[in-house]
Amino acid sequence: MRKRLIYFVGGIFLPLPLLAYVGPGAGFAFLGSFLFVFLAFFVALFNLVTLPIRVVIRAIRRSRALKRARVKRVIILGFDGMDYKLASELMKQGRLPNFKKLAEEGSFLPLKSTEPPLSPVAWSTFSTGVNPGKHNIFDFLARDPKTYLPKLSASEILPPKKYLKIGKWQIPISKPKIELLRKSRAMWKVLGDSGVYAQVLRVPFTFPPEKFYGLQLAGLGTPDLRGTQGTFTYFSEEEKPGDFELSEGIFLKLEKVNGYYKGRIPGPPHPFKKGEVLNKEFKVFPLGEDAVKIKTEDGEMEVRKGVLSPWFRMDFRAGVAKVSGIAQWYLHSTSPLRIYLSPINLNPEKPAMPLSHPSIFAVYLAKKNGPFATLGMAEDTWALNEGVLDEEGYIQQVYNANRERERIFFDALPKSREGLLISVFEYPDRIQHMFWRYIDPQSPAPRDSRKKEVVEAIYRVYQDADRIVGETTKRLRKGDLLMIVSDHGFGPFRRGVNINGWLMKEGYLHLKEGRDGSGKWFADVDWSRTVAYGFGLSGVYINMKGREKEGIVAPKEAEALKREIREKLLKLYDEEKGERPVAAAFLREEIYKGPYVKNAPDIIVGYRLGYRVSWESAVGKVVEPVVVDNTRRWSGDHGFTSEQIPGIFFCNKKVASERASLMDIAPTVYDLLGVKTPAFVEGKNLGVKL
């Protein structure tokens, strides 16, 4: 009864974004505690009064859609990064019996991704049924042409504009801005407009959540409590972080006191003091050789060596305001004492930023299923790259997060009676990125484990996904339609292409006098002589006059220049390996159409399997040589052309179409649920045969 009441309350009340902490430099919950409650009361009252009218309108729309609907419910499982070729091979070997059964009784097709086949681009196309030119997401990163600096492409967080300043203190008196930058209209919004209910669980790049008729939990793109995409902390009693040279994360020394160690956990930026950070004191008590007890004012927990801890709540206080987070500990060793702390996730029970629609939905999920990872990329790939989290610890982290998502999905499955239910599981992507080296004999990355769980991590994650499919099909009801999709496939990342180094070598990019390379984000680039620069994971931009701040290329000269660069890119040759790293290079107008094409890179580079943009070029550095080995544990990737790495499409029914693209999912759902496909949608109905 209580659960139903929460659902009921969640369904009828408008979502109210929390006036909360919103990232570096921003103010947070001072207004939250009082004003939020005050406003919530009036919004709730308004909603209660207008409830009967809204219920009638919704019922009329719903009855129209239901009359046309071909199925009662559509369930979509998303497995981020699941590769068509690998899935086919494992099905042949009999390792994926549930997928195989679906393929035999229903449909199995390669699913065409977007160009580039990157998660933000691809999932946005899945969500809307349109090409990137209409949804405005072209990469993980977008550049600001006024500064050549990067921004996240899918969401923007801006601090409050107005503060009351009293000495060193600044009290926010206006709201922060948290905006989803994906444009067009998501399928759940279209369905909701026709009275069809939807539950959308962790679809990537749905942060901040949108208002619509249904429930949503944000996925990839959701920040941590520090406002970043995930910053871990590594503690040690040593002066330096052991053998590691941390390029990401924070290293802090623990201070030895009588019989214990003490340290501080750096939390979010101070809401009222610019440039300061909220900290939390903690103590570590050794418990023999294999365990420690960690204690803060919020509680204590025993942490065993090699075992990722359960979620540990940590509240950061600034006067009357409190920002609540959760994180996990991992004890490396007791002598010397080395402890990893995961990025601090927003506590779903007390979210400092909007995690769900309605906002109470995340609270409900936490109360019902326990705390869960809310950070978009909860799997700490950097900690494994840097070696501060070992392979077993990383695998635990991946599976822990996935079990939480599973619990949420299987809780929702029996409760959603009709309409659409989507749940995305991202663990195939996270495992393949980090463990491809174990299935790729040519990988130059370290293969330092012989443990089966590590060596076979990729096969195991496909098999685990197969188990989820089996559990789901067992629970299907009459009138249910099941689709399974991935946003792209996967391949080896053996060699990195320093695209900016190549542009420099070819005379398109120039450095300031006396420099032989550039630091991050083009710090040493001489824009007065530069005509093109590489940005993000697949883009090349022309340094265009009137568009870029220091642009020098006249728009009428740009077309010829783009074609010239493309031709040369296609001829780029890796002499050491005897291969051409670039499989295709597209001019943006060739592959995108829509109102946001002008925001896309001028050239989209599609790398050949085995190659990707280098780590250095991805952050705007200019270095040589042009092609280098990728020796990081992040050894699998999908920064290739979409043609080389199709995703998967499964359905428990046959489909008429012999080809499928991510764009086709939304119109297929509209057809199944009796909703007219809007004119702006470009995908084609796959024609499910019932």
Add this chain to the structure above:
Amino acid sequence: MAKKVKISDEAYEKARELVEKKGYSSVEELVEHLINREYSEEGEGGGEEERLKGLGYIS
């Protein structure tokens, strides 16, 4: 909370034509895009390097 703006019938018709021609999903999206475009031209610009920290795809 969404706000309402009144425009002439003629401007609305033009907006609808543009929506169809350019591929917007609604008149609201068109209006917001045009406003944001104008607004960003006025601003000083910036970056969000700090927010990117921890994004596995870059370092």
